[in-house]
Structure formats: structure tokens, C-alpha cells
Amino acid sequence: MTEITQRRTTWQKLDARARTVLPFGLTVIVLLFGMTPTYVPGLAQITPMYTLVAIYFWAIYRPDLLGYGLGFVIGVLEDLLTGAPLGVGALTLLLTQWIVFNQHKFFHAKPFAITWFAFGLVAFGAMLLKWVGIGLVTSSGFTPFGDLFASYLITVAVYPIIAWLFSKAQSGLLVEP
Template identity: 25%
Template sequence: MVKSSFINKIFNAGPLILLYYLCISEVDTNLEKMFEIFTLNFQIILIYFWVIKRPDIMANGHIFLAGLINDVVMGFPLGISSLSYLIIIFVGTYVRNKSVNTTIASDWFTFFMAMIFSNILFFSLLNNFSDLSFTYSKIGYNMFFTLFMFPIFWLLFNIYHITFIGNRDA
């Protein structure tokens, strides 16, 4: 019983560990080296899915901290990724409060809204308060592929959710 409870805790912590690992390690989801335009913001897909499905296993404080770590590793001004992730949480929590039952299609649409708000904030802060320059085509590709890949990861996370965590709504 004790052992199974420990294993459950590990499975519950899985998404959070993955988020921290993606932020702190060299592992990234920008596959520009292989496919020239393929870049993906995997972190926001991960955050949005778990905020919608099980907010109790993705605590706000941890997401905030993961954002700060991401800023340090990527060389962005401190706090900018945290703000972008918090916008994702905010939209996700709002959608969760307003809706009774969600489907992959409704989650996809609301994710699009969350990503738009989050990226507008991120790039307007980066543009106005830092020396970093970026091309709008890159932002476009990044947003397109993030949105395009959302249903695939939604299905994968859903399988993980049902198999390892249990389909109990928080």
C-alpha cells in the first residue's frame, strides 16, 4: 500500500518533473537543426493541458519557478517566461471555471486563445525592454507548430493521465 502510494506520487509528479527538466536541461523541442522551420513551445502545451485537466499536480509556484529557470538558461530577461506561463494558467483556469465538460476540439480552440495572449505579452515585453531582435516569421512558425502539435500531445498526455494518474477530476 505504502509502495503503491509512493509510485502514485511519482506518476503525479511526472508532468512537473518533465517541465523542470525541459526548462533546465539542454533538451529542447526546437528541431531547427533537423527541419529548418520546426520550432515548438512544448512547455506551454504541457502547462495548459495539466492546468485544464489536473491543476492540483501543476502548482502555480512551480510553474513560476520553472519560468525563471527557463529565462536564465535561454538568456531572456528574468520573469518574462514566468509571466507568459502565468497567462497560460490564467486562461486555463478561466476556461476550467466556465466549462463543465471539455473535448479535444474545445481545448484546442481555448489553447489557441491562451497562446495568443501569452505570446503577445512575451514578445511585446521582449521587443520593448530588451536588445534581443527576432523575426516575425519565426514567431509565426513557432505558434503554428505549437498549435498544430497540441492535439497530438493532448492525446499522449490523456493516455498518461488515464493510465498512470487515474481519470479523477480534481
């Protein structure tokens, strides 16, 4: 009898531990999803910055489960996988987290429209930083700004969809802190 209770608590512990990696796991899935070809003409050129959406969302709602360390890991993973210059993506995500963590009072328990609007501002800064960073690191020059701006608009447009999916996952699988 006692053995069964013992085992169950071990499983429960393991289960709780597994749930804490949910934000990281979902962010990696979103990263891979952004890389799958869509075969829609012109879309690959303006793919949204999915990881930015994910990092921003978890920085507001679960900073305890996706801190600087994991943000850095995701950024480096993205740079390695997408063939972008190493380090620039990671820097962008880290600074995004830094802004949200430092303005926690502003972001905490605010209506959705406000966090969405704030995301528009943060994402614009992040996009500019990545654009300048990549332009400076690679010797080949700067990417045309037009496609980049379109990519930014789409990133802001997909924010509600991803935020909705993530909040569903959070309320379904994560215990409130």
C-alpha cells in the same frame, strides 16, 4: 505479517507521491526535448513553445498537480536554460494558468476541438505578451514577427500530439481525482 503490510503501504504511499509529480516531470521533459538540436534547416528558428502547451494542458486536466508554484518554477527554469530574459517566460506561463483556472467552467469536460481552438487563442495572447515583454526588457529591440508567427502556428499544430501523449500518460499512471 503486519510488518510486510506496513512496508507495502509505505511503498504504495511513495508510489502515489511519485505519480503526483508526473505532470511536472513530463513538462520538464518536453522543455528539454524542445531544446535538442534537430539539424533540420530552418526549424530551430521556429521551434514551438512546448512548455506553453504543457502548462495549458495540465491547467485544464490536473490543476491540483500543477498549480501556480510549479508553473512559476517551470517558467524560470525555461528562462534560465534558453538564455531568454529572466522572468518574462514565467510571467507568460503564470498568466496562461490564471486564464484557464478562472475560466474553469468553460474548459471543463469540453470536446477536444474546443479546447484546441481555445488553445489557439490563449497561445496567441501568450506569444504576443512574450514578444512585447522580451522586446521591452532587452534593450536590443524586437524579434522579427514573421518567424514568431510561424513558431506560433507550429505550437498550435503540435498541441494535439502532446495532448494525446499526456492524456495517455495520465490515464495510464495517474489515479483519477
